[in-house]
Ligand SMILES: Cc1ncc(C[n+]2csc(CCOP(=O)(O)OP(=O)(O)O)c2C)c(N)n1
């Protein structure tokens with residue numbers, strides 16, 4: 001397990017923790033050129049630094065930390081996320097899915113570890129890289145695939161597409177395209193939970209690009225002041241489109257941004273699903289005890305480009321391979337097999353089940369109708385007699 005650094009209201013600066021990577025782009029270099037980038041998030045898997053920060057190549061624990069059911073649930077959820085998105089990527093190539101499409105492949109543990117640490121009434125919100133969260137929460141793959149196809153049977157009635165998946169049934173509140181836009185919304189959802197005394201919390205995900213938005217800082221301040229039950233999670237995958245974290249700011253240890261608001265803040269090796277679970281469980285306990293928000297920096301990596309149209313030339317093959325060698329699904333698979341929590345045959349049966357589910361979702365989407373033209377005028381305003389609607 002990674003070393004835990006919960007930083008509750010530290011007053012001194014944490015300069016020793018900062019990356020020694022160059023802080024600014026060389027003059028005249030575009031953000032997306034092919035300069036070899038320093039490793040943006042974690043140290044190389046085989047380095048001494050990796051061992052020191054809890055990001056070793058082999059992530060299999062000596063003894064499993066969780067029961068067999070939890071590992072099997074993680075395996076199934078993460079495989080579903082990955083296989084669903086691999087299929088979505090193929091279908092995009094065939095132009096069956098159009099428009100924007102951002103894949104989560106590589107980041108699966110960020111969601112699976114949080115699902116196991118939270119409870120059913122908790123609310124979830126994220127940015128536009130949003131297929132995996134509802135899949136793990138139990139939204140039908142059919143409804144998500146149909147949404148990618150812009151079909152009427154999609155979970156947003158075919159009017160949202162890849163970036164705007166919503167499912168009230170599982171408390172998934174989107175799916176937001178404006179970078180950082182969901183952060184004040186997440187604080188607002190948490191406000192409602194506190195106001196209504198539900199005992200639930202809100203987990204609010206964002207990318208590393210979002211932490212530079214002013215709205216985040218306003219939301220952090222209020223959430224902390226009012227002790228809202230919210231877990232802010234930055235999925236630091238090293239890049240915002242083609243711009244690495246190092247090119248964006250002097251502050252590259254993103255969790256330290258919470259400290260300006262006295263918010264308990266913690267870096268997490270999010271290639272390791274156990275570490276994700278433990279960090280979210282600690283944050284949830286604080287939120288439910290009335291102690292307010294936590295800021296978690298999930299150090300992760302996306303294996304694919306920013307979106308389907310990004311060839312990802314701003315990073316090296318070696319960097320990608322380095323992260324793939326710490327793949328969270330492979331690690332869970334290895335733990336299950338090593339500790340006799342399941343056999344090869346049982347895991348293959350799960351894989352087959354997922355393959356059939358994904359295939360069924362494609363057939364469902366293909367065979368569904370597009371929304372009719374009158375749908376354009378529906379779901380625009382909640383209030384049916386909204387006074388500013390004109391013919
Ligand atoms: C306010 C705003 N500015 C710019 C964009 C264009 N844009 C879309 S995604 C993106 C990068 C965000 O990266 P990050 O937050 O790290 O999330 P990731 O894609 O890595 O998950 C940008 C700049 C936007 N959608 N909203």
Ligand SMILES: [Mg+2]
Pocket residue numbers: 207208209235236237238239240241
């Ligand atoms: Mg990013």
